[in-house]
Amino acid sequence: MASNILPGHGNGHRDESTPLLPQISSHIAHEGESGRSGFHPRHFLAVLWRSSCTASKWVNVLWPLVPIAIILQFFPGLHLWKFATAYIAVIPTANLLGFAGQEFARKLPKVAGILIETTFGSIIEIILFIVLLSKHEVNAPESNGDEGNLIPIIQAAILGSILTNLLLCLGLCFFVGGLKQASQKFHAIVSEVGTGLLLVAAFGLLIPSAFYSALKAEVVPDFPGFRILHEKFTEGKLQDDVLRISQATSIALIIAFFFYIWYQASSQHSIFDEVIEMDEHRDADREADMEKPKFTMTEAIIAILIALAFVTALLIFLVEKIEHVVESGVPDQFLGLILLPFVEKAAEHLTAIDEAYGE
Known part of the structure; x- marks a missing residue:
């Protein structure tokens, strides 16, 4: 299977037999050229x-649920209905965001386009986690997921989210791809780089937890007037130290991500160059895809802004109703481990699975 989790994207390379659309702007890559400019409803x-x-x-047939989910927010009660409609309505809006991001990326140089398209694939997760953190109550009881502790x-x-990408989506791509092809190919170098980045991210998650677990036994009671030896510290001090380590680790991961993007975008021999060229030669539907109508640059930007606005609003509605869903008997671990990752990646996974089937 040819790296179906990554977007199938090829800019800048064109075959002489490839149908040409009118070149409206010299700044837009040929594959992203729509033959139009401006905005046409x-x-x-x-x-x-x-x-x-x-x-x-x-997935676009689910768009009517978007206004329904918004309208329901103005009615009292109906918490489960509000959660369910917002949950389902996220799927078409996330689908629009992914598609508009793909259209926007195709108008850019090939490697920059892939990196931006991949980044757009993570925006839903970023927004969701920001909303969850903003709604979390710092002083909420640690044992009660339904009382503000998110x-x-x-x-x-x-x-x-990690398991959904590594197991569910990848497994479905292999299974669906195997229904049509006797053998499937994948790009080892992309897998190696992805595995390395995943390992770095895993260490970023483990470092604060390992620090806390190693030193938790050394904590002494935080009573007023209690004598604390210099090698001991209180729970409050340990929590502060863990917070600082978490912040430092997050900054290191962000820096690593931007260095990765910078290197791939500026290097003359990016790991994606050969992958893109191989996929272009193996893509039987490439010419048909080139002839399909496309967004103009203006339309792509407008679509991204519309999708971001709807996705953000729906995720806020979704998170606000988590408390009521947990109270109704849904375990918070099931909510976080299954329901949220499934919806945040649904549109992206559908595209990957469709590409795997059509390879």
Whole structure:
């Protein structure tokens, strides 16, 4: 299987047999050229409905749930209905965000386009975790996930997101791809780089936890007037130290991410160059994809902004109702480990699975 988790993307390389669209702007890569400029509502809606693939296109039938989810927020009660409609409505808006990000990325140089498209694939997660952290009550009881303590859900959602990508999506891609192809290929170098980045991220998660676990036994009671030896410290001091280590680790991970993007974008021999060229030669539908209507640069930006606004609002509605869902009997670990990762990656996984089937 040819790196189906990564977006199938090829900019800058064109075959002489490739159908040409009118070149409107010299700043737009050929594969992303729409042959138009500005904003055209009819074309915008037609391209939006087509989406990136067949499976992704039929996700658009869920768009009526978006206004329903918003309207329900103005009615008292109905907490489970509000959660359910917001949960499902995230899928088409996330699908639009992924498709618009793909259209925008295709107008850029090939490696920069892939990196931006991959980054757009993580925006839903970033927004979700920011909303969860903003709604978390710092002084909430640690043992009660339904009383403002969202940390167990956040921890479960991070783990669930990793497992969903590594197991569910990858496994479905292998299975679906095997239905049509006797053998499947994948790019070892991309897998190696991805594995290395995942290992770095895993260490980033483990370092604060390992520090806390190693020193928790050394904590002494934090009573007024209690004598504390210089080698001992209180629970409060340990928590402060763990927080500082977590912040330092997060900064290191962000720096590593930007260095990775900078290197891939500036290097003349990016690891993606050979991968892209191989995929272009093996893509039987490339010419058909080139002829499909596309967003203009303006339309792509407008679609991204619309999708971001809807996704953010729906995720806020979703998180606000988590307390009521947990009270109704849904375990917070199940909510974080299964439900949230499934919806945040649904649109991206549908595209990956469709690409795997059509390889």
